[in-house]
Amino acid sequence: MNSKIWLWALLGFVAIFVLMLIGSYNGLMAANVSIDSSWAQVENQLQRRYDLIPNLVNTVKGYAKHEAGVLEEVTRLRSQWGEAKDTPSKVKAANEMESALGRLMVVIEKYPDLKANEGFLKLQDELAGTENRIAVERMRYNDDVRTYNLKVQSFPSNLMAGIMGFKPKDAYFKAKEEAKEPPKVEF
Numbered sequence: 001m002n003s004k005i006w007l008w009a010l011l012g013f014v015a016i017f018v019l020m021l022i023g024s025y026n027g028l029m030a031a032n033v034s035i036d037s038s039w040a041q042v043e044n045q046l047q048r049r050y051d052l053i054p055n056l057v058n059t060v061k062g063y064a065k066h067e068a069g070v071l072e073e074v075t076r077l078r079s080q081w082g083e084a085k086d087t088p089s090k091v092k093a094a095n096e097m098e099s100a101l102g103r104l105m106v107v108i109e110k111y112p113d114l115k116a117n118e119g120f121l122k123l124q125d126e127l128a129g130t131e132n133r134i135a136v137e138r139m140r141y142n143d144d145v146r147t148y149n150l151k152v153q154s155f156p157s158n159l160m161a162g163i164m165g166f167k168p169k170d171a172y173f174k175a176k177e178e179a180k181e182p183p184k185v186e187f
Contacts, residue, residue, distance in 0.1 A: 032166070077093060
């Protein structure tokens with residue numbers, strides 16, 4: 001009789017352990033899929049910016065022909081993002097594009113006629129809205145990477161992660177060093 005109790009207790013323990021491993025696996029899979037989904041949203045917003053830039057560049061070209069260097073760089077970086085094949089390359093291209101767009105906005109500030117152009121104002125608003133959307137999606141992506149990494153490294157899901165080959169991800173969006181300095185505003 002006593003051995004039956006031990007057998008049932010052992011079976012119960014094994015069943016609980018198996019259910020815990022299944023739950024860990026499902027949680028890891030859900031977190032991994034969430035990262036992919038979040039990255040798809042980042043790419044969606046980056047694509048929106050990619051599509052919007054030619055309109056902005058063409059509008060600016062009409063007003064600032066002699067500032068071609070900045071415009072050419074924006075166009076080159078747009079192509080670079082379009083050709084990027086993996087997430088780290090896309091993250092790098094997106095960060096470089098952000099920097100180039102900042103320089104483009106400085107060029108824009110030099111030309112009051114351009115700032116007053118209704119078509120340009122609409123494009124500038126769209127670009128600002130797109131940049132805000134990208135920032136939100138990047139934040140969500142980074143949150144999902146953090147959640148996934150926490151699951152991969154926390155007990156007991158780290159047992160399942162090790163068995164199934166789940167590894168921490170390091171493709172976070174990070175601010176550039178120059179972004180950590182406060183901007184200088186001069187009038």
